[in-house]
Amino acid sequence: MDSQASVVLISAFGRGNWIAAELKTLGLNVHVVDLSDRLGRWAPEDWEGPFGYFQTDELLNTQKSRLDEEDYSEVIDDGFSLWLKSGPFDLRGSHSQYLLEQFGVGKIVQEYIENYSQLEIKKRNELRKKILNLQFHENWFAHFAHALGSPVFTQSLKAIDYGRPLPLFSPYFVRRVSRRGAEKSLEWLKSRQVQVNERSILKDISIVGANVVSVEIESERSGVLRAEQFIWNLSSAETARLGEKFISELFFGEVCKPAWVWMRYRLDLANPDLNETLPMKFVLLEDLALPWTHANMLMVQKTASHDSYDVWVRIPEVHRFQKSYMVEIGEQILERFKTRILGLQPRIVDYPQDYTYGELALGPPRFGQYDPEQKDRIRRRRLMNIHYGGPELWETLDWNGQFQDQMQIFANIKSWKVELDRKIEKMQIAKEREKEREKEREKERENND
Structure with missing residues (x-):
């Protein structure tokens, strides 16, 4: 199999499924190379991780469909719950507001976490400054919301300095995952006309100048996959597991654990x-x-x-x-x-x-946290047509953080597609005009004869 695609996604553990289906809506020829089996003997619960998912206002309907199409989800009626030594409290129950006050979670902290995505940057920074001026017993919950799902590990007192808070006040769900569910997710992709290469082995990558040209895979349909755009949904440690060439070509040979x-x-x-x-x-x-x-x-x-x-x-x-x-x-x-x-x-x-x-x-571990300096030192080779989307780049390690990162990648590829269509349209118009001019020249020749 030698194939030409618009976009090839190098993915594992279902990370690329939503964006693959979404890119297909742009009329692109999309291939997914699923490397889950190459990255360790993990149970479905380990694929899913500890975080559950929050049904925020920013979550698109297609993203909700992605989360629900493979296995069923259960809503947690009282939302996110925390059991401290002094007692438990939840964030969506009938007594939540009273309990929040009892545990020192004031209005400023609540507003910051609950409205983080909707807040303008100026307002967000103002709230953050006010929170940092509070004592730890008053601002601990803001730090906690940042620390829990972060890919960065730091002291509790500094957690608010990194990433974004988990949307803990949003409706909270648990997905009941299974191996059959993972298979159904790939079937869901196929039903949307995405080409899926299951149980793949990545054999080679070809880079010419500043562009990735192709990848060679071994699967049910082995061969070379050429594409105009590539999405790399693996961390440096996961990339290293594929072979020396991949880590050398894409991460300068450096593995960040x-x-x-x-x-x-x-x-x-x-x-x-x-x-x-x-x-x-x-x-x-x-x-x-x-x-x-x-x-x-x-x-x-x-x-x-x-x-x-x-x-x-x-x-x-x-x-x-x-x-x-x-x-x-x-x-x-x-x-x-x-x-x-x-x-x-x-x-x-x-x-x-x-x-x-x-x-x-x-x-490599499924869900890891990096020291801040360690994360900043991760180097990725800058290529014109590759989009990196591994866990090291997410603001939070849950589904919401993953989708946030992929929405930016989607926007970038959509812009590329719009520009490509514009150039093609421009070329077609030029061809039509040339045809018209040729017809006019032919008529002139006939008249001269």
Whole structure:
């Protein structure tokens, strides 16, 4: 198979599915090269990550369709919930406003988080300045909203300096993901006339001057894919897993590893009554003054199985494959639940994938956080027709952050398409005019004869 496309997306874990379908609406010939199988033995829950998704006003209908077409989603009635040592509160329940006041979340912080995307930059900066002038017990929730989904790890007191806050006040959903659902998502793409290359292996990339010319793939339809535009939805670490040539050509041979990673434990709480009392998803935070890592901050989500909960924890990347360390963290997690729910006897059903498999089998972490200086040092080769869209570039690691990044890429390619169409139209008009002139010259010759 040697094919010519308008746009080729190098993607994994469903990252490129929405933008591929959206680009197709522009009349472009779009190919997706799915490399999920090449990037580690992850479970669907690890593909999805710890964040859920927020149904904000900025979320397009096509993006909502993308999130719902593969597996079903469940709305969390009371919205985002946080369980502090001093008690729990939620953001969309009947008593939310009263509870926010009790936990020191004032109107300025609420306005900043709730209206962040709609605020003009000047107003946003004014609110941010006011928030920074508050004491930590008054502004901690603004820092928390920035820190939770950020690809940057920093001290809690500095979190507001990076990226954007998660839209915690928006309607909150959990997606019930599965392998079958991932397959349905690719089928959804095919139904929109996107060419999908599943279970692909990337063999080569051809760059001439300042342009990517083609990629060579091995899949059900192996061969060379040529295109006018390319989207690269992988991080530098994921790119390195594909082979030396790719990291050398696109990232100058430099791999940037995250400093912190999210890891998923599965617990059995062995208490049916909790199904009615615990929220479907919540953050359990022990001590606001300590770093929001390890067992001090846990993201908890009820699974589709009875009494079963996934617990996400943030740990240093250097400990990722250390079994004894993961066992120790697991014990701390169990102790945290026992302390919060007296009489509970939880047990660990599954340790993180990183406990069972080594780095060769798993590859880079699914959700990592970088030191600020480390993230700024990531170098990407500037080429005229490639658009980088890996996790290192997202403002937040959740679906909303991913879509925000892709909307900018979509806008850039749409502008390219408009300009291309204008040039083609101009050429066609010139050809028509030349034909008319040729007809006139022919008539003159006939008259002269």
